[in-house]
Amino acid sequence: MMTTKAAEPLASWNDGGSRAAITEFVTRVTKRGSPDYLPAEARVAVFDNDGTLWCEKPMPIELGFILGQLAGSARQNPALADQQPWKAAKDHDYAWLGSVVDKHYHGDDAEVKVLLSGILKSFAGMTMEAYQQDALKYLVEGTHPTLNRRFLDCGYRPMIELLRYLEAHDFATYIASGGDRDFMRLITQKMYGIPGERVVGSSSALRFQEDDRCGALVYQEAHEVFDDGPVKPVRIWSRIGRRPILAFGNSNGDLQMLQYAGGDLPALRLLLLHDDKEREFAYTSGAERALQEASTKGWTVVSMRDEWKTVFGRSSGPQRRLSGPRESPVADRRAQDSISQQATH
Amino acid sequence: MMTTKAAEPLASWNDGGSRAAITEFVTRVTKRGSPDYLPAEARVAVFDNDGTLWCEKPMPIELGFILGQLAGSARQNPALADQQPWKAAKDHDYAWLGSVVDKHYHGDDAEVKVLLSGILKSFAGMTMEAYQQDALKYLVEGTHPTLNRRFLDCGYRPMIELLRYLEAHDFATYIASGGDRDFMRLITQKMYGIPGERVVGSSSALRFQEDDRCGALVYQEAHEVFDDGPVKPVRIWSRIGRRPILAFGNSNGDLQMLQYAGGDLPALRLLLLHDDKEREFAYTSGAERALQEASTKGWTVVSMRDEWKTVFGRSSGPQRRLSGPRESPVADRRAQDSISQQATH
Numbered sequence: 232m233m234t235t236k237a238a239e240p241l242a243s244w245n246d247g248g249s250r251a252a253i254t255e256f257v258t259r260v261t262k263r264g265s266p267d268y269l270p271a272e273a274r275v276a277v278f279d280n281d282g283t284l285w286c287e288k289p290m291p292i293e294l295g296f297i298l299g300q301l302a303g304s305a306r307q308n309p310a311l312a313d314q315q316p317w318k319a320a321k322d323h324d325y326a327w328l329g330s331v332v333d334k335h336y337h338g339d340d341a342e343v344k345v346l347l348s349g350i351l352k353s354f355a356g357m358t359m360e361a362y363q364q365d366a367l368k369y370l371v372e373g374t375h376p377t378l379n380r381r382f383l384d385c386g387y388r389p390m391i392e393l394l395r396y397l398e399a400h401d402f403a404t405y406i407a408s409g410g411d412r413d414f415m416r417l418i419t420q421k422m423y424g425i426p427g428e429r430v431v432g433s434s435s436a437l438r439f440q441e442d443d444r445c446g447a448l449v450y451q452e453a454h455e456v457f458d459d460g461p462v463k464p465v466r467i468w469s470r471i472g473r474r475p476i477l478a479f480g481n482s483n484g485d486l487q488m489l490q491y492a493g494g495d496l497p498a499l500r501l502l503l504l505h506d507d508k509e510r511e512f513a514y515t516s517g518a519e520r521a522l523q524e525a526s527t528k529g530w531t532v533v534s535m536r537d538e539w540k541t542v543f544g545r546s547s548g549p550q551r552r553l554s555g556p557r558e559s560p561v562a563d564r565r566a567q568d569s570i571s572q573q574a575t576h
Numbered sequence: 577m578m579t580t581k582a583a584e585p586l587a588s589w590n591d592g593g594s595r596a597a598i599t600e601f602v603t604r605v606t607k608r609g610s611p612d613y614l615p616a617e618a619r620v621a622v623f624d625n626d627g628t629l630w631c632e633k634p635m636p637i638e639l640g641f642i643l644g645q646l647a648g649s650a651r652q653n654p655a656l657a658d659q660q661p662w663k664a665a666k667d668h669d670y671a672w673l674g675s676v677v678d679k680h681y682h683g684d685d686a687e688v689k690v691l692l693s694g695i696l697k698s699f700a701g702m703t704m705e706a707y708q709q710d711a712l713k714y715l716v717e718g719t720h721p722t723l724n725r726r727f728l729d730c731g732y733r734p735m736i737e738l739l740r741y742l743e744a745h746d747f748a749t750y751i752a753s754g755g756d757r758d759f760m761r762l763i764t765q766k767m768y769g770i771p772g773e774r775v776v777g778s779s780s781a782l783r784f785q786e787d788d789r790c791g792a793l794v795y796q797e798a799h800e801v802f803d804d805g806p807v808k809p810v811r812i813w814s815r816i817g818r819r820p821i822l823a824f825g826n827s828n829g830d831l832q833m834l835q836y837a838g839g840d841l842p843a844l845r846l847l848l849l850h851d852d853k854e855r856e857f858a859y860t861s862g863a864e865r866a867l868q869e870a871s872t873k874g875w876t877v878v879s880m881r882d883e884w885k886t887v888f889g890r891s892s893g894p895q896r897r898l899s900g901p902r903e904s905p906v907a908d909r910r911a912q913d914s915i916s917q918q919a920t921h
Binding site: 272359403412413416426427428430434437438439441444445446448461462463464465468469470471472473474487490491492493494498 | 617704748757758761771772773775779782783784786789790791793806807808809810813814815816817818819832835836837838839843
């Protein structure tokens with residue numbers, strides 16, 4: 232990455248507190264002779280996804296996909312159509328769904344359980360390949376409901392620049408998100424340059440089902456892990472086996488991940504503040520405790536409005552439709568990669 | 577890796593069936609213009625550890641560490657000293673312990689549960705840092721009970737050469753083992769060149785415990801995952817997000833991992849046959865089903881006796897003792913790395 236210096240690093244960041252905090256920290260841990268110098272293997276950075284790398288309002292992008300699946304289930308099985316969460320999905324009742332997410336951020340998970348149980352039912356029995364095909368189609372073809380840009384163009388440009396800047400300094404960057412692992416993995420390479428093996432997220436239980444070829448992984452009607460709050464440090468450790476030295480989040484669900492950074496090593500903790508009604512959204516609901524702790528402990532709060540020159544990259548034009556299955560699955564996989572690539576460049 | 581061609585690749589492998597199967601497969605998927613050519617990101621190889629990368633007889637090396645911890649618990653708490661598994665640990669009753677492992681491989685897990693429950697009790701409440709300090713000391717200082725070589729010299733030299741050969745062809749190599757994730761991670765970089773983030777293994781439950789600094793991960797008295805048999809493909813997917821195209825195991829616990837390799841892509845499946853009483857051990861107990869399926873499906877069975885010129889590398893001399901805690905944890909971490917490095921080179 233150091234070889235191509237076409238663009239100035241962090242070009243979309245205004246000069247100011249957060250940019251300086253980032254460059255000073257990176258210099259401190261990477262400059263030979265610095266008392267806090269760390270070898271490359273210790274340079275681990277973790278990023279939340281929803282609301283940190285891409286937009287999460289008016290609802291997380293993944294939720295739109297899930298609702299589409301639920302609505303499909305309700306159409307196929309009318310007995311479900313009067314029950315939550317299928318009812319809300321079928322009726323586009325975003326108020327109910329928004330309230331579920333909001334209550335979760337404030338510690339009330341009763342309706343989250345109703346929602347999750349419905350989701351598990353709707354996906355149970357699907358193979359990984361079938362799930363991925365549906366989810367990729369949604370991601371590549373879909374458009375954000377209010378920003379008038381494609382989902383794949385909803386990544387924050389300054390954050391993508393930060394990922395590149397860290398990589399240029401031999402950091403390994405990971406996503407650690409409450410979002411679904413298998414959903415995110417489909418697009419993190421193309422959107423952020425983060426490959427699937429560096430995506431840590433929530434997951435439903437899978438079972439290996441033998442067949443006469445190589446077997447398949449099939450979703451079970453059971454939850455495996457909800458990668459949020461105090462679970463995040465556990466899953467980060469499980470995947471990476473090191474404490475991160477840089478953590479970047481935006482909500483209460485990222486609080487423990489931010490606390491966990493560093494340990495005996497230096498650390499930089501960043502919290503993205505959504506205060507940009509003009510270019511994105513303005514909200515602090517669900518981030519109150521994180522903002523409070525950031526204030527007490529001197530973590531770096533990044534004001535989207537004041538510190539980012541631009542929020543998004545240019546939107547990349549008309550949607551491309553995914554083609555149907557091809558004869559060779561390898562060729563098909565490459566074709567899908569190619570479509571995602573076109574779609575995000 | 578391609579830049580240093582000092583040693584012939586796979587130098588400890590005799591010319592013959594397995595060596596040819598490996599080189600032909602690697603050429604087939606890596607040579608430009610080959611109809612089965614795969615890009616580097618699809619080149620994922622998974623290896624079992626116990627009995628595949630290092631020796632597992634007369635008992636898995638990890639079990640010795642666990643028994644030491646159990647014996648320590650029995651000494652501190654005499655009420656435990658008459659109960660299994662503490663009794664067996666205290667009395668060095670390897671017959672009982674061997675029978676537990678053997679019964680597990682044949683589908684009887686009653687005593688495995690007794691053993692695991694005792695292990696969970698003995699480690700519950702330990703922080704990750706404390707666990708790692710104890711386990712690293714055992715690994716670096718310990719010696720194999722019959723082979724007269726240090727634990728860190730119990731890796732199979734032909735397998736380490738294979739790892740280097742695959743890396744030279746842009747494969748990403750992973751360990752997928754029933755062994756404990758946090759135990760293996762301490763030495764896989766030094767022994768095999770596989771970093772901690774590419775170690776998939778069994779784990780006990782962890783909880784994030786806040787404190788006035790960066791918090792700690794603490795072992796709970798609960799199992800998280802036993803990464804064996806049909807669980808292996810699930811955990812491989814969870815960590816990597818791709819199907820491996822090369823899988824190497826040695827027992828029934830690796831059967832599903834071997835089945836899972838490939839999918840729509842080409843695959844090479846290898847099974848190490850322990851038939852070398854002179855230089856290592858000779859046994860097929862616990863590998864019967866895997867050998868049967870290898871025979872039916874034409875998987876590559878590697879005869880240690882016939883196909884390996886040497887089994888182990890040279891043993892690297894006297895043990896080095898780990899020094900005690902130092903003032904700076906960063907310095908201490910580096911010192912431990914340095915000791916492990918000396919110990920394994």
